[in-house]
Amino acid sequence: MSDDAATDQLTVVYGAEEVVVGPDDETGVEVLEDAAVAAVDGTVVAVGPTDDVLDEYPVEDADTVLDASGQTVLPGFVDPHTHAVFAGDRSDEFVAKLKGKTYEEILEAGGGILRTVEAVRTASKDDLVANLTEHLDAMLEHGTTTVEVKSGYGLDTETELKMLAAIDEAGADHPVDVIPTFMGAHAVPRGVDTDEYVEEVVSEQLPAVAEQGVAEFCDVFCERGVFTAEQSHRILEAGREYGLTPKIHADEFAAIGGTEVAADVGASSADHLLQTDAEGRETLVEGDVVPVMLPGTAFGLGAEYADARAFLDAGHEVALASDFNPNCFARSMGFVATLGSVGMRMTPREAIRSITSAAAKAVDRTDGTGTLRQGSPADLVVLDTPTATHLSYRFDTNPVSTVLKSGVVVNE
């Protein structure tokens, strides 16, 4: 410890059956048994056998102490794709889908995203902050400590800025780290020509978003009937000129070139990938674009899952995200891990990597977020389970007992 011990905040979590420390190319993640984690001022300073860690960092000196006997410690979960700020209720569309309507039919008829747009345009910023805060609380309870949140239910400059301001405000007051993404190109507003709307996104929305200074990423729904590859390319390039890192929704219903766009513009991630073939996978790997898969969406739509194994078996990483939105009401990354395992044949340890260190890469977090090694942020999830395998294995109740953000207990 430093000489300035009086002001250092020491956190010690000890006696865990298992501690997941970070990625491992053979097994998914490296796991230590009967282990402890110590952190000073929110940064991990030691991870290892409990006896060794306690020798160096005795519990008597600690400000925060957790006996994790019988429990498992993981890095805080990173959810790299959500549309978590919205208003209104679309549960009736869930029923319509059960009766055979498709997602695309509902959107074409002015429902889906366009219905949420109406609700968000009339909601106040404070309403949006309150809604998002409630969802962040639920995410934190389920172990998420970092989450990306997109705008995209405004589809006009004023409402897109209102959404981003709400994301900023909710994030500032919440223990969960919130990463804002501008997604003015989420759909085409009713009655508007797509090319004209692309022009509006590029020459009106993007400059205003840059001026506001909240958004870090720019995302586009590159999809049949929404934005073409060419239009997506133009918007993401323009976003890049304003300092926004590109991301893309690609190959959800049809493969129309989104993976090529992702590689071309240097996107941090390409997301969905339900229809991606071997060539598309190669393009992403060559372009160093993180594939983000959203099994909750496939589950909710009753669709085939994306082919995670094709990436994993070739030695490449996959990230998983909740895609939490009115069409996919999933705020638990533990449930997403279960879907990754059951639906996509990921081992529990592969699934854990995909919601921790791989997910952190998808949102360009390179400071050790999603790992528990010396120097990592001390974001910890304690599971009330004897091993990490239980995260995918159990899908009834929430296995998370305690969450620490920057070394401080924020949920128990």
Ligand code: NIG
């Ligand atoms: O990623 N596909 C586009 N966007 C969201 C759905 C948003 C909505 O239906 O409201 C997604 O699944």
Ligand code: FE
């Ligand atoms: Fe999405």
